[in-house]
Amino acid sequence: MLFLFVICNLFLAIYLVYQVSLVAKEQVQIAASIKTELTEIRSAQRIQPSVLPYGWFDDGWPIEEEKEWRTQLENPTPHRSPDAYVTQMFVAEYGSILDPRERKEFLRQLFREGVWMEPELLDVIYADENPFVRAWAASHLATDYKDYSDRDSQRQLRDYEPALLLDTAPIVRAALWSNPQCNRLPWSLIWISEAWKEQIQKMSHIERLGLMRNPELSMKYVVALLEASTEELRITKQEHVEIVSAAAVNPHLIGGSRRTGRRAWIGGDEGNPPFEEYGKMWELCLEKWINHSPVPFLFLKYIQTTPKVKLAAYNQLFEKPERSDYTWLRQEVIRSCDPFDDGVVLKLAWNDPDDECRKIARERVGKLTQYVGVKD
Numbered sequence: 001m002l003f004l005f006v007i008c009n010l011f012l013a014i015y016l017v018y019q020v021s022l023v024a025k026e027q028v029q030i031a032a033s034i035k036t037e038l039t040e041i042r043s044a045q046r047i048q049p050s051v052l053p054y055g056w057f058d059d060g061w062p063i064e065e066e067k068e069w070r071t072q073l074e075n076p077t078p079h080r081s082p083d084a085y086v087t088q089m090f091v092a093e094y095g096s097i098l099d100p101r102e103r104k105e106f107l108r109q110l111f112r113e114g115v116w117m118e119p120e121l122l123d124v125i126y127a128d129e130n131p132f133v134r135a136w137a138a139s140h141l142a143t144d145y146k147d148y149s150d151r152d153s154q155r156q157l158r159d160y161e162p163a164l165l166l167d168t169a170p171i172v173r174a175a176l177w178s179n180p181q182c183n184r185l186p187w188s189l190i191w192i193s194e195a196w197k198e199q200i201q202k203m204s205h206i207e208r209l210g211l212m213r214n215p216e217l218s219m220k221y222v223v224a225l226l227e228a229s230t231e232e233l234r235i236t237k238q239e240h241v242e243i244v245s246a247a248a249v250n251p252h253l254i255g256g257s258r259r260t261g262r263r264a265w266i267g268g269d270e271g272n273p274p275f276e277e278y279g280k281m282w283e284l285c286l287e288k289w290i291n292h293s294p295v296p297f298l299f300l301k302y303i304q305t306t307p308k309v310k311l312a313a314y315n316q317l318f319e320k321p322e323r324s325d326y327t328w329l330r331q332e333v334i335r336s337c338d339p340f341d342d343g344v345v346l347k348l349a350w351n352d353p354d355d356e357c358r359k360i361a362r363e364r365v366g367k368l369t370q371y372v373g374v375k376d
Contacts, residue, residue: 052079052113080114087118094121100130107133111140119145119158126160131169138164139175139210143182174210177203185211187218196224201234208239212246219256219277222247226284241292248298257304262341279309286316290326300332307342314345318352327354334360 079086090110097103107125110117117125122145125137138160145158161183164176176182186196193199200208211217225247230240247253261278264271282305285296300313314333317326334349334357336342349361 052109052115077114079110081116082118084118084120087120090115090117090121091124094124100128100133103128103130104133104136107137107141117141122158122160126163131167131172134164134167134169135172135175138167138172139178139213141179141181143176143179170204170206173204174206177207177211178213178215180214180216182214185214185216187221189218192218192221192224196221197228197233205235205239205242208235208243209246212243212250214250215252217247217250217253219253219275219281222253223277223280223284226281226289237292241295244289244295245298248295248302254302254304257302261304262306262338274306278303279305281305282309282313286313286329290329296329297332300329300336304336307344310337310342310345311348314348318348327357330354330357331360334364337361337364339365 082090094103094106097106122142125141126134128134128137143159143161143164144156147155147157161176165173167173177185184199186193186199200211203211222244225240225244230237233240235243256275257278259265260272260275262274264273266272281299281303285299289295310333314330317330317333320326330349330352331354334345334352337345337349339346346361346365349357350365352358352361
């Protein structure tokens with residue numbers, strides 16, 4: 001009986017060892033499979049270099065890697081100044097793409113590669129049947145075509161803007177105003193058009209919103225929009241709010257305020273003072289737009305200005321009789337502060353009566369209290 005018990009235990013032990021070995025083998029296989037899948041996923045996520053083909057030769061340049069050269073050799077970029085052959089290849093490829101989103105992606109690739117698009121290609125693009133494609137083109141591509149072959153005079157061969165402004169799709173007309181190459185923009189680097197009010201009156205609301213998306217939106221133009229009365233623009237108050245709100249989140253405007261709105265910036269051999277326009281936006285928001293949310297919220301949150309303007313804004317909001325109603329704006333003033341540049345504001349906010357204001361100020365200061373001189 002004892003012998004039978006020992007034999008049973010032995011078989012049981014062998015069975016357990018066998019099962020453990022099977023589990024271990026499966027785990028190894030699963031681990032190997034996971035590793036393979038992760039490798040494939042990483043490979044698929046790896047951005048492949050974008051190389052436009054040269055004619056039918058899809059390899060582009062270079063055809064072969066020149067390993068014997070120790071320095072990088074420059075390859076030609078014929079697609080950037082295409083001849084008639086390349087242009088017709090682009091036209092043929094564009095016409096072969098049935099899906100409008102894929103046509104847009106093809107144009108996007110050409111745009112990113114810096115392709116100079118000839119009128120034969122632009123004619124086809126702006127005549128596309130899909131408004132999505134036309135809108136993307138109107139907001140990104142050249143809106144006219146000039147012949148620069150004569151050094152003494154330019155000859156305009158195409159002007160697509162009149163047709164785009166009469167396009168049957170409102171989004172196409174609006175997209176044109178978001179194009180920095182548009183010839184009808186109401187501003188330049190140093191001025192805004194005297195007739196800008198009349199121009200904005202003639203635009204549809206969606207066109208005005210498209211204008212606010214322009215990557216070269218003028219800070220002077222935004223100040224003018226904030227200063228102007230709704231009545232003289234002949235729009236509704238809600239439309240006015242939406243227009244200036246769209247301007248407040250324009251990446252170009254925000255980036256410009258961060259570079260040149262906070263402190264002196266370098267130009268040539270001497271420093272230049274911060275642009276006053278960004279501070280003027282803050283002042284107008286508190287003087288004129290404080291009860292028209294979300295205008296003051298967006299400008300105070302995203303547009304940067306000098307410590308002097310921020311301090312004045314904080315004190316103005318704090319000293320109002322109904323200051324509790326504007327706590328949310330004081331919070332955004334504090335959030336906009338840098339512990340080095342705006343220490344004077346953070347010092348005041350350190351003891352703000354509002355819990356959230358104090359919390360934001362202390363988070364901003366963090367371990368830098370020794371530099372701004374504040375104490376609990």
